[in-house]
Amino acid sequence: MTDKDKDDIKLIKKAAQSILKDEIKHLNIVSPVALKLLRLSNDDNTKIESLSQLIETEPVLAAKILNQVNSVAYALPTKITSINRAVSMLGFSTVRQLALTLQFHSKLTQQNSTKSFDLLFFWQHCLYVALLSRRIAVALKYPDPDLVYTGGLIHDIGKVVLENHGRVTYSDFIASIGNNKHSTQEQERSFFGITHTDMGHVFCLEWQLPASVTAIVACHHNQPTETSQFAEFKTEIAIVAFANYIAWIQGIGSANYDSHPTLQSALLQTLGIDRLNLETLLQQVDQDMQSTQEFYDTHLPGLTTLRATLVKATINLSQISEAKAFTADTSNRKSSCLTAPHHSLNPKDFIPRTLEALQDEFSFDRSMMFMIDPKRRCLIASYWWPKSILPAELQPFEVDISGISGLLLNCLRAKKAVIIDAKTEPGNSIIQRLKTTEFIAIPVLHHNNLVGLLYADNSLSEKPMHEQLLPEIMPIAYELGIAMFNAKQYGQEKKHAQLDHLTQLFNKRMVNNFLVETFQEDASILANIAVGFIDIDKFKLLNDNCGHQAGDDALKIVADILRHSIRPGDFIGRYGGEEFLFVLKNTNEAGAKGYAERIRSEIERRGKILSQRFHGQIMTVSIGVAMYSPRYGRYADMIEAADQAMYRAKNEGRNRVVLLSDKK
Incomplete structure (x- = not known):
């Protein structure tokens, strides 16, 4: 999967x-018996005895099976009273089929x-x-x-x-x-x-x-x-x-x-x-x-x-x-526009797909999706179809909301679809920049909140835009609004699932995922990988003396220092408890140890400043670093090596860095 x-x-x-x-x-x-029967449907090793025992737990089912085997259809000389014999007589397949169906019949x-x-x-x-x-x-x-x-x-x-x-x-x-x-x-x-x-x-x-x-x-x-x-x-x-x-x-x-x-x-x-x-x-x-x-x-x-x-x-x-025969040019074809937003949770996928469907189904020459940037108060053309609609000289295509007037302003305020043409609004900035005579503007909403603006024109074919198009396109804009909200929610949920809630660093699952991907790299890249294991010294004592809130604050401080120390392409995460882990790419022993030393030194410096807050205890860390070696067949072996180096650092007095390499 x-x-x-x-x-x-x-x-x-x-x-x-x-x-x-x-x-x-x-x-x-469904009943527990039905669930067991469902699982048996894919188990070739199931014995008749297992099925018999299952049937015996259901009196109604057992009675039905015995009634069936003793019916006129089988004309047996003696009456069968044993479930095991009944199953043998009827056959495993027949009994399982009857039993499963009866369970659903009684429930439904x-x-x-x-x-x-x-x-x-x-x-x-x-x-x-x-x-x-x-x-x-x-x-x-x-x-x-x-x-x-x-x-x-x-x-x-x-x-x-x-x-x-x-x-x-x-x-x-x-x-x-x-x-x-x-x-x-x-x-x-x-x-x-x-x-x-x-x-x-x-x-x-x-x-x-x-x-x-x-x-x-x-x-x-x-x-x-x-x-x-x-x-x-x-x-x-x-x-x-x-x-x-x-x-x-x-x-x-x-x-x-x-x-x-x-x-x-x-x-x-x-x-x-x-x-x-x-x-x-x-x-x-x-x-x-x-x-x-x-x-x-x-x-x-x-x-x-x-x-x-x-x-x-x-x-x-x-x-x-x-209906299909008489509306082949409109309602039947609109289905691809309406369903496109449901095929993905990635706006980079479903928005271009929707724009392409709009062009195909309504024969527009060009279409665009403007996103709203509330901080800069502007509309930004974020997606367009065909891709040649915005040549390099027109990018980025932005429209200052404070400069919008006329029908487009009414469209944004009243949240209603409009057709804007050069005759009534010759000074419209979009008309001038895109060199078109008219265009459709349709607000994209979610719970009546404006999230974007859908644009379409016929600048090449010069076919007129008709008012009856607007109610046909509004449902598409509505579906887009829902999809964009769902994509945002999904993105937030996905990000939340990847982060440790306290430190906002990546969690252990993401650390492991990153290392799995890393260990699939070529040997030449792996040769320059380092893994560092960080453990806060005397963390339990800090918790006991200062309380769990102080302990949480210490974790956040270390996380903040790590966050500001990481290089692009490298990785940091909370591994559990007071333990953190970093992964460095494209480094060597000197680079890895130097990076770890800078972290250790900065945490010690910050710890001294905050010592009064922690009842005189100076916050420090012990760090173990392991350079990649071919002997590490799995990423877990490398983590274990870094963990051992960290324990050596603790045994040697804490507040220090110990590096393991293939030479040691």
Whole structure:
């Protein structure tokens, strides 16, 4: 898993937690038995005895299994009373499938029937997708049909989490969308701030489910890219996604509002559906569904209900197709502008992408994003498309806010989109500098606070700007405002996670990350690396005599001295307690020891000045320095060497520097 994947997961978890009533780990989503069964779905070493013992802990489940093996279908001469024998007779795969499904059935069918999100209908959808996925896997000779059955059964688990544990429920979501024809995931992200696939992904991670099952839950609406952490599971994902699509077009969606799922070309290429006999598959699944109803003694929505749902789904699909046909030049194409800000948390990525989409979809010649610098009180053109819009002679392109007047001033004050042309405002500085006859200016807001200004013109084609463009572009500016705020929040959270809260130096995790990257350098660069370990002398005595506040102050003082002593490219961090660590690049023994001496000397000087504050105790440090040696196979070995040198410094009287090199 890459660092980007880890960052994305942290962001998803944060979004999930904000919408849930309680911490994820405390949610009673599925039973402990179901979780164990989910984990067993990826364990080839599981014995029949293990499964039998698990079933024996659930009386209802045990009774169902015994009832099944003693049914007329098996016509056994004697009655089976042993769970272990029943499992042996039915087969490991069959029992695990029945047991897992029963656990979800008992959980999902306990609901208030007045709610918009019908959990019985939902369970029928999941069961159908699971059974069809298994049949497709068998037809394609996929080696583990049980795995895709499990993935199909819980592929939409995120919807259940939102329904039962969300601050706003999935029923609330269904009630809010009306006849909106946008994709379900787009609407979910707008309503919850997270999609059901994201929420399901969080669920799988929290309960440590197999990576293959997690991949199906996270990606069944979008095939993973080649660089995705789930790329190796694209076949499993494609099987469940195809089964989900077939369920929907038969009226067996997870809810009767569902917009149609997308059937991606990559999915079809992965499966090779020409190898599938769909008529046979559907007949088999119909039989499976009938047997399952009998096993659970439950009545699923009948043929009439499904036909009605199918009619609604077909009408919905027809309306979407018609809308696309008549609005291909506007609303359909706008989706890429609206979604571009959600593809990244880096403004350097999503803002240029949005500007490019604006140009493509509205045929603008040029577009720019002005950021607001509140200290200098000016607008700064920070992003533009195409890249040739601002030649070197126009950079930096800044507009003094105090000099703004007319419609542009009204745009900033009233926070309304405007079209400004040279006829009404010939003296406008932007018109003059960019040599255009008119341009669109749209405020970018977040919570009604101005964060930027979106600019577009047709200076080359000279096509007129129409007022009806403004309400079409405003939602794009709105999405940009949200994305910019989220990016800022994420940046602050990420920085906070990297820093020690007391000293504001990098924390131990970041120290280790830096050293991991450093040790991947060429041997010629590593040869000039030094690591220094700093420990405040008699820190416990200082804490005991002066109190913990004085101890915290001492740590801040040392951190401040280190911060002002570091060179560009080098690294400092708090390693824990009263310990600090620095990493020097492009140095030698004399340079490393000289740097450490300067730090030690400055801390001693500052300590003498502040001795009265510390009840007469002079603050000093002992420093151990280790130069790189090929014998250090891991960065941890080098830290250990510097640590040993630091202890030598303490044993030799403290307040000194000891350097270890390959020669010593």
